Amino acid sequence: xxxxxxxxxxxxxxxxxPVVKSGEFAFAAAHLDHGHIYGQxxxxxxxxxxxxxVYDPDPVKVDxxxxxxxxxxxxRSLEEILDDSSVKLIAAAAVPCDRGPIGCRVMEAGKDxxxxxxxxxxxxxxxxxxxVVARTGRKYAVYFSERLHVESAMYATDLVRQGAIGRVIxxxxxxxxxxxxxxxxxxxxxxxxxxxxxLCDIGSHQFEQYLTFSGATDxxxxxxxxxxxxxxxxxxxEDFGEASLxxxxxTSNYIRVDWFTPKGLSTWGDGRMIIMGTQGYIELRKYVxxxxxxxxxxxxxxxxxxxxxxxxxxxxxYRYFGELILDCLARTETAMTQxxxxxxxxxxLRAQSSARRIT
Amino acid sequence: xxxxxxxxxxxxxxxxxPVVKSGEFAFAAAHLDHGHIYGQxxxxxxxxxxxxxVYDPDPVKVDxxxxxxxxxxxxRSLEEILDDSSVKLIAAAAVPCDRGPIGCRVMEAGKDxxxxxxxxxxxxxxxxxxxVVARTGRKYAVYFSERLHVESAMYATDLVRQGAIGRVIxxxxxxxxxxxxxxxxxxxxxxxxxxxxxLCDIGSHQFEQYLTFSGATDxxxxxxxxxxxxxxxxxxxEDFGEASLxxxxxTSNYIRVDWFTPKGLSTWGDGRMIIMGTQGYIELRKYVxxxxxxxxxxxxxxxxxxxxxxxxxxxxxYRYFGELILDCLARTETAMTQxxxxxxxxxxLRAQSSARRIT
Numbered sequence: 001x002x003x004x005x006x007x008x009x010x011x012x013x014x015x016x017x018p019v020v021k022s023g024e025f026a027f028a029a030a031h032l033d034h035g036h037i038y039g040q041x042x043x044x045x046x047x048x049x050x051x052x053x054v055y056d057p058d059p060v061k062v063d064x065x066x067x068x069x070x071x072x073x074x075x076r077s078l079e080e081i082l083d084d085s086s087v088k089l090i091a092a093a094a095v096p097c098d099r100g101p102i103g104c105r106v107m108e109a110g111k112d113x114x115x116x117x118x119x120x121x122x123x124x125x126x127x128x129x130x131x132v133v134a135r136t137g138r139k140y141a142v143y144f145s146e147r148l149h150v151e152s153a154m155y156a157t158d159l160v161r162q163g164a165i166g167r168v169i170x171x172x173x174x175x176x177x178x179x180x181x182x183x184x185x186x187x188x189x190x191x192x193x194x195x196x197x198x199l200c201d202i203g204s205h206q207f208e209q210y211l212t213f214s215g216a217t218d219x220x221x222x223x224x225x226x227x228x229x230x231x232x233x234x235x236x237x238e239d240f241g242e243a244s245l246x247x248x249x250x251t252s253n254y255i256r257v258d259w260f261t262p263k264g265l266s267t268w269g270d271g272r273m274i275i276m277g278t279q280g281y282i283e284l285r286k287y288v289x290x291x292x293x294x295x296x297x298x299x300x301x302x303x304x305x306x307x308x309x310x311x312x313x314x315x316x317x318y319r320y321f322g323e324l325i326l327d328c329l330a331r332t333e334t335a336m337t338q339x340x341x342x343x344x345x346x347x348x349l350r351a352q353s354s355a356r357r358i359t
Numbered sequence: 360x361x362x363x364x365x366x367x368x369x370x371x372x373x374x375x376x377p378v379v380k381s382g383e384f385a386f387a388a389a390h391l392d393h394g395h396i397y398g399q400x401x402x403x404x405x406x407x408x409x410x411x412x413v414y415d416p417d418p419v420k421v422d423x424x425x426x427x428x429x430x431x432x433x434x435r436s437l438e439e440i441l442d443d444s445s446v447k448l449i450a451a452a453a454v455p456c457d458r459g460p461i462g463c464r465v466m467e468a469g470k471d472x473x474x475x476x477x478x479x480x481x482x483x484x485x486x487x488x489x490x491v492v493a494r495t496g497r498k499y500a501v502y503f504s505e506r507l508h509v510e511s512a513m514y515a516t517d518l519v520r521q522g523a524i525g526r527v528i529x530x531x532x533x534x535x536x537x538x539x540x541x542x543x544x545x546x547x548x549x550x551x552x553x554x555x556x557x558l559c560d561i562g563s564h565q566f567e568q569y570l571t572f573s574g575a576t577d578x579x580x581x582x583x584x585x586x587x588x589x590x591x592x593x594x595x596x597e598d599f600g601e602a603s604l605x606x607x608x609x610t611s612n613y614i615r616v617d618w619f620t621p622k623g624l625s626t627w628g629d630g631r632m633i634i635m636g637t638q639g640y641i642e643l644r645k646y647v648x649x650x651x652x653x654x655x656x657x658x659x660x661x662x663x664x665x666x667x668x669x670x671x672x673x674x675x676x677y678r679y680f681g682e683l684i685l686d687c688l689a690r691t692e693t694a695m696t697q698x699x700x701x702x703x704x705x706x707x708l709r710a711q712s713s714a715r716r717i718t
Contacts, residue, residue: 169588169599170615174531174633176640222582222715223603225611229528230637240528242611244582244603250717252584252601254613256529262639264665270640274533278589280621281535281629283649290642291659291668292651300650306623309650356581358609 011038012149012318018048019322025329027114028053028081029072031094031102032061033186036116040091040143041069043321044114049089053081078102082109088328089114093143095188096196100125107138112328114141118204119345121196123353126345133338137331141324142341146175146205146271147212151316152284152297156275159282160213165303166279171213171253173206174272178261182234190234198226198241198257200352206255207245207351208344213275216247217339219347224355230260240358243351266294279303370397371508371677377407378681384688386473387412387440388431390453390461391420392545395475399450399502400428402680403473408448412440437461441468447687448473452502454547455555459484466497471687473500477563478704480555482712485704492697496690500683501700505534505564505630506571510675511643511656515634518641519572524662525638530572530612532565533631537620541593549593557585557600557616559711565614566604566710567703572634575606576698578706583714589619599717602710625653638662 027049029041033056045051054065054072062074075081081090082105090106092099093116100120106113107129119142120126129140147153160168179185188194195201210216224243231237239260245253261269271286280303287296299310323335386408388400392415404410413424413431421433434440440449441464449465451458452475459479462472466488478501479485488499506512519527538544547553554560569575583602590596598619604612620628630645639662646655658669682694 167588169586169617169619170601172533172613172615176635222584225581225605227528227609229526229609242529242603242613244601244613246584246715246717250586250588252717254531254601254603254615256531256613256635258528258635260528260635260637260640262661263663264639265661266666270661276535276615276617276619278619280623281619288666290661291666302621302624302629302649304622307625307647307650356605358605358611 011035011042013042014046014318016046017317017322019326020048022050025049025088025325026052026086027089027091028055028075028087029065029091030055030078030081031092031098032056032065033095033188034093034116036143036145037091037093038068039145039149040093040114040116043149043318044091044325046318047322047325049325052087053084055081078105082106082111087111092116095194096201097121097194100129103140104128104132107132107136107140110136110138112139112141114143114324116143117145118196118201118348119341120349121200123349126342126349130342139328139338140341141336142345144205144208144344146286147209148320149318150286150297151312152286152299153209153273154319155299155312155316156273156282156284157212159301160275164301165275165277165281168214168251168275168277170251170276171210172274173209173255175202175206175255175257176261176269176271177202177257177259178268179259190237192236197352198238199224199243199355200348202257203241203243203255203351204344204348206257207347209273210245210253210255211340211344214247214249214251214253216249216251218343219245219247219253221351221354222246224351225358226355227357227359229359241355243355245347265290267296370394370401372401373405373677375405376676376681378685379407381409384408384447384684385411385445386448386450387414387434387446388424388450389414389437389440390451390457391415391424392454392547393452393475395502395504396450396452397427398504398508399452399473399475402508402677403450403684405677406681406684408684411446412443414440437464441465441470446470451475454553455560456480456553459488462499463487463491466491466495466499469495469497471498471500473502473683475502476504477555477560477707478700479708480559482708485701485708489701498687498697499700500695501704503564503567503703505645506568507679508677509645509656510671511645511658512568512632513678514658514671514675515632515641515643516571518660519634523660524634524636524640527573527610527634527636529610529635530569531633532568532614533629534561534565534614534616535620535628535630536561536616536618537627538618549596551595551597556711557597558583558602558714559707561616562600562602562614562710563703563707565616566706568632569604569612569614570699570703573606573608573610573612575608575610577702578604578606578612580710580713581605583710584717585714586716586718588718600714602714604706624649626655
């Protein structure tokens with residue numbers, strides 16, 4: 001299921017590391033518009049959750065999902081799932097513009113929500129979700145897969161927290177993606193009102209990582225730009241975006257995202273992260289060590305003791321999913337705080353809305 | 360002489376590739392404040408120039424220089440060199456704030472000038488140099504060593520010009536530097552009025568590369584920041600700087616420079632350049648392939664045909680110096696146009712003056 005040639009269907013599988021026993025935590029998968037729903041489902045299953053239902057208006061998507069997860073019972077509607085009091089969490093990967101409203105319905109029904117990124121396409125949706133979270137006490141969790149489902153990024157999360165590179169100064173994230181055959185993408189992929197713009201969509205991973213690695217709790221956008229450089233047939237597709245942030249702790253962030261992964265790259269994108277601190281720096285070559293080898297999850301750590309290359313494939317796992325389940329059960333915030341999630345969402349929306357259009 | 364642990368004294372040696380015969384092109388070295396003068400001198404000698412004079416007010420610096428280049432005759436003053444009509448070019452690496460005024464004197468004396476970067480520390484100096492160039496027709500050339508004296512960067516220059524990655528969209532440059540023992544640096548290194556600020560000083564390499572790789576002939580600064588994060592004992596040292604540019608051809612640039620190279624890095628700085636185009640991208644790991652091997656000049660090219668790692672050490676040479684000599688003789692602009700040089704200078708000054716101070 002791990003389709004390395006195609007980020008859209010990249011659904012990592014890890015070592016099962018259950019935090020609950022069968023019968024303790026039931027979830028459903030609803031709205032299967034983005035292939036990330038498979039990654040979300042894998043992560044929850046490996047952490048011990050029970051997949052009870054699946055729902056999508058498109059029976060073709062449901063059939064494919066059930067083929068992979070026969071334990072999922074097709075629901076006739078989202079309501080049918082919302083009415084099942086045994087379901088604690090609904091995982092969803094709807095069209096981006098629908099994610100916020102669906103999340104509000106889920107939370108109003110008393111369940112936690114786990115959506116694919118990007119969590120929102122407008123500030124209004126974010127505000128509504130904040131209000132519903134405040135009123136219901138439910139969780140609006142987001143699958144920021146480029147950190148949470150990438151072992152090297154989780155390893156770096158720990159390294160930075162442990163002080164391995166001193167005080168973080170700057171976080172640089174590159175998130176190139178492969179568009180693949182253009183006809184393989186759904187129509188909404190090319191409609192800006194639906195996907196939200198490139199900084200809002202695939203940029204959202206980057207801003208979440210910035211907040212995590214820098215420790216900033218807020219930031220201003222100091223520059224942002226988007227453009228369509230080479231896709232005139234789909235004018236609403238932004239194939240390039242960049243943004244700079246200045247955090248409230250003096251750290252800064254530069255992110256670059258694009259849909260220009262060349263055909264010759266052995267995977268869907270040469271995702272990189274460079275975290276620079278006063279005592280060293282960390283580089284992640286997440287999905288490939290370009291021109292060197294095809295193995296992902298390469299961590300490069302340089303500090304006063306030397307240069308180290310650490311391949312962490314299979315060494316770290318994906319603890320987020322188990323933490324999320326336990327958070328849902330205990331009403332804690334170990335996996336990710338709601339404030340952090342909403343701030344990451346806000347930053348991608350603000351970067352997008354302030355971006356100048358270049359070409 | 361190639362001191363890989365120390366960028367200050369990094370003076371590459373290449374294969375001699377003379378463009379002139381002995382007696383055809385005489386130059387002098389004057390003002391030896393920065394160790395780059397050795398790189399400048401090596402480059403000119405390898406291209407066939409004759410080193411006739413050396414001058415510095417400090418006899419210790421002159422003695423060291425003459426020990427390395429016994430053919431250089433110590434001059435009693437800069438005037439003595441300026442009065443020698445056989446000298447075509449004066450190479451200099453003065454304290455940054457003095458480079459502009461010295462260049463104007465050199466050009467007024469009818470000679471071309473070849474200064475270490477950064478070429479100026481104020482816009483007034485740039486304006487004066489422009490006026491003197493216009494009046495005298497002399498050249499104000501700059502040793503932007505991080506491209507001109509780096510084989511991988513010259514290789515990338517050609518790749519991009521040949522269209523290897525299609526239309527360039529974004530240029531990203533990282534220029535970390537090692538400060539080394541702080542007492543090994545001269546006093547001016549810590550005085551902002553003298554070195555000009557980090558974006559003006561080591562940032563200048565980056566802006567020149569941006570213009571070269573992007574083809575932009577002008578740009579605006581969309582954000583810039585400088586800070587002193589970890590050197591409170593030298594408060595005027597900026598140990599971090601970053602800037603974003605938007606070029607007049609729709610390309611963009613992000614640069615990050617710093618003095619935080621960790622002690623454990625095997626060379627003075629993990630200089631990187633990522634040039635992204637519509638048909639592929641190029642990454643340079645200029646001085647080390649961190650955690651992989653100590654050999655510099657690694658070019659990574661990814662395009663529709665695949666991922667390639669090309670080590671170009673010893674394969675490219677440094678054609679700039681020969682081109683500069685021939686330009687001086689023929690009054691052409693093959694090595695670098697004056698407009699390009701001055702625009703790079705202007706961008707580093709503008710980025711520096713508009714930078715917000717963070718910490």
